[in-house]
Amino acid sequence: MGMEFTTRTLEAAFTVRFDHRIFFTRSVFSPENPVLARLFEKTGDGDKALVVVDDGVAHAFPNLVDQIVTCFAPESFPIRLVCPPLVVPGGEKAKNSPHFVEELHRQIDRTGLCRHSYLLAIGGGALLDAVGFAAATAHRGIRHIRFPTTTLGQADSGIGVKNGINAFGKKNFIGAFAPPFAVFNDSDFWPSLPPPERRAGLIEAIKVALIRDAVFFEELEKNVLALARGDVPVMEQAIYRCAQLHFQHITQGGDPFELGSARPLDFGHWAAHKLEQISGFSISHGEAVALGLTLDAFYSCRSGMLPGRSLDRVLSLLEKLDFSLYHPLMRETDAQGEWPLLHGLNEFREHLGGELTITLLEDIGRGIEVHRIDSALMQKCVLELAARSGFSTARL
Template sequence: MNTIIKQRFSVPFEYPVCFSENIFDPENRSFAAILEQGKQVKTFFVIDSGVAESHPDLIQNIQEYAKAYESIFYLCAEPVIVPGGETCKNDPSVYEKIVEATHIHGIDRHSYIVAIGGGAVLDMAGFAAAISHRGIRLVRVPTTVLSQNDSGVGVKTSVNSFGKKNYLGTFTPPVAVINDFEFLKTLDDRDWRSGISEAIKVALIKDLSFFEWLEENAIAMADRQMEPMQKQIIRSAQMHLDHIAGKDPFEFGSSRPLDFGHWAAHKLEHLSNYRVRHGEAVALGIALDSTYSYLKGMITKGELDRIITLIQNLGFELYQPELSGENLLKGLKEFQEHLGGQLTIMLLEKLGKGVEVHEMDHDLILQAIGMLQEWNALAPTKH
């Protein structure tokens, strides 16, 4: 006898993405309001080492804030400081340290892990939270442009393994995301501009008007003007959230339009031993796939020129030596493996509209790389 019982249920997800400043000033109730449950809750903080160094009073501010709102939450242990960047995702002992802390301090599914840092730290801490007790509540406090406008507002957690980016991970929505613009003021120029590449990405595949806005404000953002940067972050975050709420938030299929420019970016990061930062690699990946789109006759030379000009006006390089040779092409196969099915690459049909393809011409990829190398030599970055 063959018997099949089909199970079906749905679980709604909802979480706020807040934009604020000085969130650990006792006069700012935003953070405490996120944790408020009518009873005192246990919290454990994970802090990016770069953030801790740039904000030496941060831990003291957190402790004083906790005292001010002790009826809402308390610190179960001293915050743990973890290395920032891909280092924390490459070394398993880092996320294991957080998992161990959940055991030592009795951090359970009704407690909160609060991760403060760039996208890599948020990915890693989110992974540790997701696999402990099958999911401890996570509050993300992104501190870079890239994590505030893209990676920090989404539902992914991950660490790197087997030499592959994000090989281990989960889809686990946070309880809340709190973007504190004050953290951006201490970023170096590379990290300041790096995250803008994700805004270019989403604008190119979804919204011509946003792309035009980026063109108009590129120089101002490169010059570290805060107002346009804040507007860019909020608009980009909204577009990423709108996409996540669409048809396939947990990416069961092979369609991943928000990975425009990322197949090459992920491989470039690894080939450079993460000397090239994620946002820088994405900018280069966008330039590569846009040039490829032009060589395939999908966009005009004028459209390509606008994309390249925007990328250069923001201060990005168009070429890195790791792009040479066949090693980059291995990234296509690895990307397909990461998708878990058919190769699906987002290219451009026109500015503001992406189109998916299922194969790439290796000769044209190499030709596109050559063009980027030539342009980079002729027109060095301005910032």
């Protein structure tokens, strides 16, 4: 006679409401700009804030720290700073070790922030990812307000719901999904960006246009000269549309925390993340996405999906904006004669879980998900890109 098991089960689906707010503005810390004070007044119940500033930004804007202090100083301002803004090293090094996050936790503890307090971060996407992770994990989540200062941060990374740091040589291995309390996109931070950083946001705009919005792609083509010059109003419009498409995906796409196996907006990113890693992060995220996007557009074409004339349009737009379409690390081999780049496919799958799902292109404005990549064809595409860029393929 078998044993009888009595199991009592409680099961229910439940939803949690999040609000996502992105403000596009200028001179956000100017005493004349009411947008920040209004946000705090509207949400009312917090009273303290800690501000963290990327040292690259503090260096480029020597008055910024004083401006922030002045902005929070008036008796009538709804929130107090718990200490002067902390200026900390920005860039990928903020994400490459757990120490920075630990130090922030220490500061959050020391200054007595609670879940209704605010942790403000002003800086590049890397610093925001790390501060966002510290905010998501201190007291299991305190309010985080982001001020992305790069075009890439304002177009994509800074306005999303992902935080994290790198570990075990892998991008964003440790992290959390935690929607920011608010995001302020301020184009007054752009003038100090060197040209490659200034155009980096455009690569995310091209990415999302390619998979979602052919009309947006045409606009980028039409405005290419102004974009290449870094014309601010034209750039602002491109960054706004890019942010809007990401925002819509997060808030209406049905999977903001990426519980499925797909990451539809990460076209070109499997290779990009791997190239950042194998270059020891000397290839920036923006440059890496340009390379990854070119490769996947090539592969889409050579595997019979993307028409050749559409591929030409993609390559031409990237070239006019001065993005490199090939890097020798793409075809580097390891001791076993394998291409580390191609390990990026499996690492991308592992990071997401489930079935390999890569977004490719059927046409401009139309992404398509595939679950199998032909490695030999991918290698051929790399070699073709190398030859096209004038790099000899004789060694292979």
